[in-house]
Amino acid sequence: MAWNEPGGGNNKGPKDPWGGGDQGPPDLDEALKKLQEKMSGLFGGKSGSGGGSGGSAGPAVSGSLFGVLAIVAAVVWGLMGFYQIDEQERAVVLRFGKYNETVQPGLQWNPPLIDEVIKVNTTKVRAASFRETMLTQDENIVEVNMSVQYVINDPDKFVLKVRDPERSLQHATQSALRHVVGDTGMDLVLTEGRVRIAGDVKQRLQEYLDIYETGILVTTINVDDAKPPNQVQAAFDDVIKAREDEERVKNEAQAYANGIVPEARGAAQRQIEEANAYKEQVIASAQGEADRFSKLLAEYNKAPEVTRERLYLDAVQAVYGNTSKVMVDVEGGNNMMYLPLDKLAEQSQSRVMRSPGLGLDSNALREITNAVTEQLRRDAAAAGSTRRGGR
Structure with missing residues (x-):
C-alpha cells in the first residue's frame, strides 16, 4: 500500500513523511492558509478562522507579497542614495x-x-594646446603654438552656465591670442616678446571666461613656439641672420670703442700731466735764473772785470761744448780759421783705440784747442808787425 493511500486506522502501514501519523496528507489550500496567517501575524493582520472559505486566501497572499516587495524596494532605493x-x-x-x-x-x-x-574635480590641472596662424601688427604672418593650463574654480557655473565650457575656452583663447599678436610686431613675437605675449593673453582670456561665466580659472599660459610659415621660412632665416650680423658688428664696434676711448683718455691725461710738469719746470727755471741773475748782479757790483770775464768764458764754453766745428777770427788777419773739432775727436779716438795706453778726454782736447788757438793768434800778431815794419 502507498504511503498516501488511506489506511483506515491500520497501524501497520508506513508513516506519513509530514509527521502526521495516521492522519491523511495535508491540503495545499490549508498550507497556503497557514502561511497567510503567519504573514498576517508578522504585519499585524488578523488570522482567519479554520472554517473560513478557501476562496479568500488568494487576494490576501498577493497583498502580503506586494508589501514585502515594497519594503525591499524602499530599502534598496535608500541605499542607492x-x-x-x-x-x-x-x-x-x-x-x-x-x-x-x-x-x-x-x-x-x-x-x-x-x-x-x-x-x-576642482583641483586637477587641465591642459589644452592651440596652434594658430595670424597677422602681426606689421602685417607679417606668424604661426604660434600655445598651451593653456587651467582648473575649475566654480563647479556651479562650469556645469550649468555654459553648454560646453572647454569649447568656449578654445574660442576665447583664439580670440585673445589673435588680439594680442595683432598688436605686437613680428620681431617681438619671434624673439624676446613671448613672455609678455603670454601674460597679456592670460589676462585677456580670463576676462573673457569671467564674462562667459564658465567657472574656469587660467593658471598658466606658455608660448611654446613662434615661427613664420614654412612657405617663407627661408626669407625669415635670412632676416634673422642679418639681424645677428648686425648685433655682432655692434658688439665688435662697442668692444673697439671700449679699447680705444680709455687709451685716448689716458693719452690725453698724460699730455695734460706733461704740460703741467713742463709748466712747473719753466716757472721753476725762470725763478732760478732770476735768482741767479740777482746773485750775479751782486757779485758784478763787487768786481765788474772779473765777473765779466768769467761770464764770457762760461758763455764761450757753453757754445763750444755744443758744437763740433769752430770758426776762429784771428785778429789782424784776413782769413778765418776753421777747426773741425769732430774730426779731431775722431782721430784722437782712433789713436786711443790703436794705442790703449794713450788716453784723451774732452778736457784734454779742449786744452789742446785752446793752445792751438793761442798759437795762431801769436803767429797772426807777428805777421802783422812784420808787415807794418816793412812799410
Missing part, C-alpha cells in the same frame, strides 16, 4: 533638473531618481 565625494571634488546636485545645492567632500545622501549628482 549614498555616495562619496573625494577631497579634490565638489558635487553639483540637480533636483528634477533644477539646481539645488553644491555638496562638499564626505559621505553624502540624495534621493535617487529625484536628484542628479554631477561630480567635478
Whole structure:
C-alpha cells in the first residue's frame, strides 16, 4: 500500500513523511492558509478562522507579497542614495533638473531618481594646446603654438552656465591670442616678446571666461613656439641672420670703442700731466735764473772785470761744448780759421783705440784747442808787425 493511500486506522502501514501519523496528507489550500496567517501575524493582520472559505486566501497572499516587495524596494532605493565625494571634488546636485545645492567632500545622501549628482574635480590641472596662424601688427604672418593650463574654480557655473565650457575656452583663447599678436610686431613675437605675449593673453582670456561665466580659472599660459610659415621660412632665416650680423658688428664696434676711448683718455691725461710738469719746470727755471741773475748782479757790483770775464768764458764754453766745428777770427788777419773739432775727436779716438795706453778726454782736447788757438793768434800778431815794419 502507498504511503498516501488511506489506511483506515491500520497501524501497520508506513508513516506519513509530514509527521502526521495516521492522519491523511495535508491540503495545499490549508498550507497556503497557514502561511497567510503567519504573514498576517508578522504585519499585524488578523488570522482567519479554520472554517473560513478557501476562496479568500488568494487576494490576501498577493497583498502580503506586494508589501514585502515594497519594503525591499524602499530599502534598496535608500541605499542607492549614498555616495562619496573625494577631497579634490565638489558635487553639483540637480533636483528634477533644477539646481539645488553644491555638496562638499564626505559621505553624502540624495534621493535617487529625484536628484542628479554631477561630480567635478576642482583641483586637477587641465591642459589644452592651440596652434594658430595670424597677422602681426606689421602685417607679417606668424604661426604660434600655445598651451593653456587651467582648473575649475566654480563647479556651479562650469556645469550649468555654459553648454560646453572647454569649447568656449578654445574660442576665447583664439580670440585673445589673435588680439594680442595683432598688436605686437613680428620681431617681438619671434624673439624676446613671448613672455609678455603670454601674460597679456592670460589676462585677456580670463576676462573673457569671467564674462562667459564658465567657472574656469587660467593658471598658466606658455608660448611654446613662434615661427613664420614654412612657405617663407627661408626669407625669415635670412632676416634673422642679418639681424645677428648686425648685433655682432655692434658688439665688435662697442668692444673697439671700449679699447680705444680709455687709451685716448689716458693719452690725453698724460699730455695734460706733461704740460703741467713742463709748466712747473719753466716757472721753476725762470725763478732760478732770476735768482741767479740777482746773485750775479751782486757779485758784478763787487768786481765788474772779473765777473765779466768769467761770464764770457762760461758763455764761450757753453757754445763750444755744443758744437763740433769752430770758426776762429784771428785778429789782424784776413782769413778765418776753421777747426773741425769732430774730426779731431775722431782721430784722437782712433789713436786711443790703436794705442790703449794713450788716453784723451774732452778736457784734454779742449786744452789742446785752446793752445792751438793761442798759437795762431801769436803767429797772426807777428805777421802783422812784420808787415807794418816793412812799410
